[in-house]
Amino acid sequence: MKVESMKVAFLTHAEGAHMGAYLGALAAASDCDEVVLADPSGRWVDDAKKVLGDKLTKTYTDHAKLLAVETPKLCMVSMEAKHAPPVIEACLESGAHVFSEKPACVSLNQFERLAQIADSKHLHLMLALANRSNPETIAARRMIRKGRIGKILSIDMHIVADQTRLTRPAYHKTWYADKTRAGGGHLIWLGIHWLDLAMHLTGTAITQTTGAIGNVGGQPINTEDSAVATLRFSNGTLGTLNSGYYRDTSYHTQIRIWGSKGWINLDSIGSPKMTWYETEGPKAKQVQTFDEPTDPRGYSPFVARAISAIAKETTPPISTQDSLNALRVVFGIYAAAESGTATQTNAVPVPL
Numbered sequence: 001m002k003v004e005s006m007k008v009a010f011l012t013h014a015e016g017a018h019m020g021a022y023l024g025a026l027a028a029a030s031d032c033d034e035v036v037l038a039d040p041s042g043r044w045v046d047d048a049k050k051v052l053g054d055k056l057t058k059t060y061t062d063h064a065k066l067l068a069v070e071t072p073k074l075c076m077v078s079m080e081a082k083h084a085p086p087v088i089e090a091c092l093e094s095g096a097h098v099f100s101e102k103p104a105c106v107s108l109n110q111f112e113r114l115a116q117i118a119d120s121k122h123l124h125l126m127l128a129l130a131n132r133s134n135p136e137t138i139a140a141r142r143m144i145r146k147g148r149i150g151k152i153l154s155i156d157m158h159i160v161a162d163q164t165r166l167t168r169p170a171y172h173k174t175w176y177a178d179k180t181r182a183g184g185g186h187l188i189w190l191g192i193h194w195l196d197l198a199m200h201l202t203g204t205a206i207t208q209t210t211g212a213i214g215n216v217g218g219q220p221i222n223t224e225d226s227a228v229a230t231l232r233f234s235n236g237t238l239g240t241l242n243s244g245y246y247r248d249t250s251y252h253t254q255i256r257i258w259g260s261k262g263w264i265n266l267d268s269i270g271s272p273k274m275t276w277y278e279t280e281g282p283k284a285k286q287v288q289t290f291d292e293p294t295d296p297r298g299y300s301p302f303v304a305r306a307i308s309a310i311a312k313e314t315t316p317p318i319s320t321q322d323s324l325n326a327l328r329v330v331f332g333i334y335a336a337a338e339s340g341t342a343t344q345t346n347a348v349p350v351p352l
Contacts, residue, residue, distance in 0.1 A: 003304065007034040009096065010048070013062050014041035015175055016078040017101050018128070018299065023051040025303035026076070031311040038066040063087055067094040070245055074099065074310045076303075080175040081183050085110045088125070088296035092117045097124040099306045102192060106183035108331040115324045124309070124316050127323035129196045130302035135294050137276040140257075140264050141201050145352040149277055150261030152202050155231070155239035157194045160252040161186070163245045166219040177221040185223025187213065188330050191243030196318075197255060197266075198231070198239060203352030205325055206239075208232040210342045224270040229333045234349045268297075275347040302315035322350055 175181035213224035226244035274290035332345035
């Protein structure tokens with residue numbers, strides 16, 4: 001049952017990421033009636049007032065004070081990864097579910113501890129892996145669940161962004177460019193989306209990985225701009241990921257899932273967003289195109305689903321285990337790259 005008034009607390013600071021997207025998502029979310037903001041820096045107060053209007057009822061300069069006074073059911077957290085864990089822990093200890101910008105930590109043991117706290121209190125800890133809510137993702141997952149492309153045999157993925165951003169002096173000063181502040185580079189910031197989707201689409205877990213990372217562009221940053229990995233899934237499927245900053249502008253993306261009865265190809269940036277091929281059915285051996293609406297997509301529908309799940313006590317768009325799995329694989333790839341040997345991830349399958 002929906003609560004009468006769903007209050008969402010938004011905890012951030014000057015280095016909060018995707019703030020425009022989150023504020024817009026909160027403004028649009030029908031199950032969010034009220035937003036309270038805590039921003040010690042004051043950087044986002046005016047933006048919040050402009051975007052949220054009357055939905056923003058109070059602002060704070062102290063995260064702890066907000067939690068003590070407001071006792072929200074759901075906290076959204078967008079903070080530099082280094083500073084996020086204690087704030088997320090405080091939210092959970094206050095009894096609030098948490099929706100957090102990824103990676104929300106700089107080491108795996110930090111997030112594992114947060115996941116344990118969430119589970120012990122029967123709370124959701126959700127990472128902002130928003131590509132799950134894209135219409136083509138939902139359609140592809142449904143097709144796989146119905147067995148339309150048969151047994152999954154292999155997955156081939158790449159997510160490529162621009163190298164140009166890494167050349168800018170302003171970028172060099174951000175937390176994304178510092179491993180001690182971000183936990184890693186392209187893989188933990190962007191590649192994590194595709195690793196999560198590979199498991200989400202197929203209802204499996206990536207249980208073993210090998211990997212290599214590097215700064216192939218040679219820019220003055222101490223995070224990787226390139227990561228490659230081989231992946232072994234819990235159902236025996238093998239896969240690959242190429243995650244890096246290579247282009248001059250924009251993105252290039254692909255998730256191709258090979259099955260015993262066909263294949264599905266997802267491209268979140270290009271058009272069409274999804275094509276597929278089936279060996280059986282009325283359009284057998286024809287390449288088919290996803291021609292349904294591909295909007296809304298991204299943060300707004302994903303945040304709305306998370307808020308609705310808490311308000312109505314329904315299943316969230318991503319679970320604590322899903323979030324933990326994604327980070328276990330990322331840090332597994334980092335460990336494999338450092339050791340030169342395969343790493344067991346301890347990710348747990350979350351069935352379709």
